[in-house]
Amino acid sequence: MSISRRQALLGSAASTAALATGVFRPAIAASEPIRIGYLPALTGPSSSTGIGINRGTELAVKEINDAGGINGRQIELVVRDTQSDPTKAVNAATELTRRHKVHVIWGPLNSGEALAATPLIARDGVPQLHPCWVDSLTDVKKYPLAFRNAPTNQQIGGAANHYVVNILKAKKVAVISDTTGYGTASLNAYVPMLKTIGAEVVYEGSVESNNPDLKPELLRMQAAGTQAIMPWSVNAGFLSRIINTRAEMNWDIPIVGQTTLGSGQTKALLKKPEYWEKVYPNNFRNCSYNATGALPPRTVEFVERIRKAKIEMGDTLLWWIALGYDGPRLMAEAIKAAGSGPEEIAAYWNKVKAWPGVYGSITWTPDVHDGFQNEEIVMCQANSLKEGAFTLAPGYTG
């Protein structure tokens, strides 16, 4: 059978029209990979967190793809290193949503970058999951597609306050911060919360983080009858000076606060290792050893998988890896059950209840996109770090 030139032209035109109108789209869409836009800070000042989270994220994606993907579609992780720079995070987020048309975004992984990028991701109508603590980073009205699988700053402060007042039974509390935005905002938020649960805040003050001598402040705390010190700062120098000064004053009271209290940087600045006794930073129940030195069963199984995958744990924190692992799994589950459209993903997440993550159990509702549960935020012993995890602070059970 011969095909005339007119027939060939008509055939080409019909094919082009079919492609343009999307006649064959379902077949293509059904096999195309699920693109997850991923915004970790793998270099720069915030990279220690980003590198830890990245190990968990890569493991989760590999496991999902090795198991056949999501309804037969492989996950393609479109990674952009934000270099710990909010400007780069903004540019990368726009590139992922507009050029790469990703189905969902995982990150940014720190609050400074998320504050800059979240409004743009929301504007482009792409579902976003992030683990950042700044309260304003979820808002069902402003960012209806943004969800958080980590605690908020309010929850972090609330857990520390609960530990001091209800478990340590300290009623006279000193709250000190550095003069950064984070420090002063934390102080202003947590002092009223402490008073609400019955504590007497006998000292509150903000001090420059560079101040080499914090003894005047600690003497004021001591004179006011302080029973526990709560410092809010991410500056290891500031925190170590408080710990060193407390020890040099032979003042045996607990220091309770932010996770940096238990960091390697803080440890390096202590004048003696034993000064780290009775220092209790925030941590997470699922990633903490109990009094007998055991992790929860769900986490034990996860650690086994990490070991099998030969992922390094000694130079990072278990909860960072666990957090990174939970992100893609939450996305995969939503896409598998509901589809890969933005509204479908968000609608599924809005109904997630007690999702059993390794880092924490997640519950979202249409009105609350902060999924982490209060009871899973705990305090731990700063000097107990072993293979990336800490031991629960005294007073917790289980």
Place this chain on the structure above:
Amino acid sequence: MLLSIVSYGLALGAVYALIGITYNVMFAASRVFSFTAGTVGMLGGVFGALCIDRLGMPVAVGFLITLAAGAGLGIITEVLTVRPVLKSLDQHLYVLSTLAFALMLQQLTAIEWSTEPQPFPRLLPFGSGWFDQQFWLPLLACALTIAGLEWLYRYTLVGRAFLAISEDNYAARALGLPEQTLRIASYALAGMIGTLAGFTGGEMMLAYFGNGPLLNFYGFVPVALGGMGSNRGAVAGGLALGLFQQTANFLVGGIFASVAIFVVFILVLLVRPEGFAGAAPARRV
């Protein structure tokens, strides 16, 4: 309380005084107020911690390398940020060039060293309590520096040449003095004094990139209080500032201590704009 005020106050004051002297030595040679002074001070702590703690060098070797690095930075400052703008001093372009270079150094330190404060090693195996080396080392460094500068300026030919170019640059050149070489030497000397401040104050202030802006400001206060170009005034102003700052920490505490310093600083400048040891500018008639 008194011991804490005196020990910390004098030690901090000595560090501020040394940064003030760094400003002065650069200013005397070029009439340029270089904002790299505090940054070089910060790098004194960072180089010291790098050489001794990280690279495991003996303290003396680490100290000499730190001073040499300070001298090198001083020379680079002169070549890159001061020399190109000397012809238009009246436009104060040096504010931009030196500040930009200081910011570059600070960011480079943050990237290559750390954004977190790092420990500074103990330099000597003795001393504790209120007579700890972290308190008397900056004081000793300050005393030796001021004595050395007095000797240099009063009793050596090179020192007199320094004074000559600082008094009248054109006349000194007309007399055949190598102005450019002397200016480079002054900047190298200033760099060494700046790193000495950071090195001897390292245990107290830690090896931290954020110390740069702090030293830039608190090092400037003694110069303003003591009078531009007066090293003795800078020492007196620095020690007074340290003692006042520490007293304010005890009496009012928190951020109010910093406010108290600003208030006093502004009041002094209102009463004596030329500083306590500076001469009032001559009025042309």
